[in-house]
Amino acid sequence: MRVLVVNSDLAANRGDRAIAAGLVALVRDLDPHARITLISQHAERDRDWYGVDVLPQNIHSLNPLDLLRLMRAARRADVVLWGGGELLKDYTNRLGVWYWAVKMRGVSLANPRVVGTFQGIGRTSARSSRRLIARTVARTRAFLTRDAQSRALLESWGVPPGVVTASYDCAVYAADARPEPRQHVPFERFAVLAPRRWFHYREGGWLPHRWRTGQGPSAQALSLGGTVVSAIDALVQSHGAVVLVPMHMGEDPEYARELRERAARPDRVHVLADDELGPEELRSVIARADVMVALRLHAGIVATSVGVPTVTYYYVDKGRLYAEQLGAEAYTRPIERLLEPDALADLTAMVSAVEADGEQHARTRERIGAMRETLRGDLAAALAAATT
Numbered sequence: 001m002r003v004l005v006v007n008s009d010l011a012a013n014r015g016d017r018a019i020a021a022g023l024v025a026l027v028r029d030l031d032p033h034a035r036i037t038l039i040s041q042h043a044e045r046d047r048d049w050y051g052v053d054v055l056p057q058n059i060h061s062l063n064p065l066d067l068l069r070l071m072r073a074a075r076r077a078d079v080v081l082w083g084g085g086e087l088l089k090d091y092t093n094r095l096g097v098w099y100w101a102v103k104m105r106g107v108s109l110a111n112p113r114v115v116g117t118f119q120g121i122g123r124t125s126a127r128s129s130r131r132l133i134a135r136t137v138a139r140t141r142a143f144l145t146r147d148a149q150s151r152a153l154l155e156s157w158g159v160p161p162g163v164v165t166a167s168y169d170c171a172v173y174a175a176d177a178r179p180e181p182r183q184h185v186p187f188e189r190f191a192v193l194a195p196r197r198w199f200h201y202r203e204g205g206w207l208p209h210r211w212r213t214g215q216g217p218s219a220q221a222l223s224l225g226g227t228v229v230s231a232i233d234a235l236v237q238s239h240g241a242v243v244l245v246p247m248h249m250g251e252d253p254e255y256a257r258e259l260r261e262r263a264a265r266p267d268r269v270h271v272l273a274d275d276e277l278g279p280e281e282l283r284s285v286i287a288r289a290d291v292m293v294a295l296r297l298h299a300g301i302v303a304t305s306v307g308v309p310t311v312t313y314y315y316v317d318k319g320r321l322y323a324e325q326l327g328a329e330a331y332t333r334p335i336e337r338l339l340e341p342d343a344l345a346d347l348t349a350m351v352s353a354v355e356a357d358g359e360q361h362a363r364t365r366e367r368i369g370a371m372r373e374t375l376r377g378d379l380a381a382a383l384a385a386a387t388t
Helices: 014-028 043-050 064-076 093-108 129-140 150-154 219-239 253-262 278-286 296-304 317-326 335-339 343-356 359-387
Strands: 002-006 035-040 055-057 079-081 114-119 142-145 164-165 192-196 241-246 269-271 292-294 311-316 332-334
Touching: 002 014, 002 064, 002 093, 002 343, 014 035, 014 043, 014 079, 014 164, 014 278, 014 296, 035 043, 043 055, 043 278, 055 064, 055 219, 064 093, 079 093, 079 317, 079 359, 093 332, 129 150, 142 150, 142 359, 150 164, 150 219, 164 332, 192 219, 192 296, 219 241, 219 253, 219 335, 219 343, 241 253, 278 296, 278 317, 292 296, 296 317, 296 343, 296 359, 311 317, 311 335, 311 343, 317 359, 332 335, 335 343
Parallel strands: 002 035, 002 079, 035 055, 079 114, 114 142, 142 164, 192 241, 192 292, 241 269, 292 311, 311 332
Antiparallel strands: none
């Protein structure tokens, strides 16, 4: 079987890389002889990381020639898998909805055997965006979401019954972490924290945040940074060291370095900013940690999938929904909680509690195992629907 994966941002996003690793593992479990092609502007690197063919182009390219090359690759494939996290929403910008509508219209014209794979459907307010998302999803032969809320949203927006199946995030499916040779982290014992500079952009509008100008840091963003520095200091005191794990390699490394420099013991804080670290190596590093504090969803997904106790702060529903799937609501908070006066006390209490909660550890292992079984069955059924 020849499989083209229209993925998301492998160039810069470690969360999207974790999703791709899980999807590749899933396809290979179902068909060990499948010939898989991913899309990346770093073709040689990603051929090595994933052991697949790579179509060399930027997944966010606006070049019409790249779309034609993508359509040619789709025509040669037996099936096209379209996934990569939360692609369909307008709370960050409306242009993204149109971008994916045009791209997937071209792909489906070249090959109608398209399956949406384990996507989240984000907050979407404009009626025009909702209609366009529904039409785009309806063009697929099957569409798998990573939670029931996403399926309900799509069906309420007009996607016909039977197209959408609620499943899980395939990042939990990647291979178990191998022993990490310890050259990436200079500490024997440590906590990990995955930071992000929140409250720094205006939601909505047409343009992506990176194209907007004139927006300085808000008071909320400055307050959040102060709380995160205090959390780093507390984790150094309780665990001996902290490893900061940037997840978006365009935005997060600089912020992580700023946080380290503000820490009371910067010598006990390490930033995992080496972008030669592949998805399996990242999982192996995280697997060594005592605890994860995740301000990005897929940092928490990777950590829980390798058995690391995790505290999660979410900014939109996807973080809350994943916590509910694990039964881990007690260790999950909205990001706004970090702005409150007792935020540090609440965070440190959660860290202590989640590390000691044997029932939660067992529940997480059980539910991750069940998720993996469901993911395999759901993808097998979707492939059958697309190719028969």
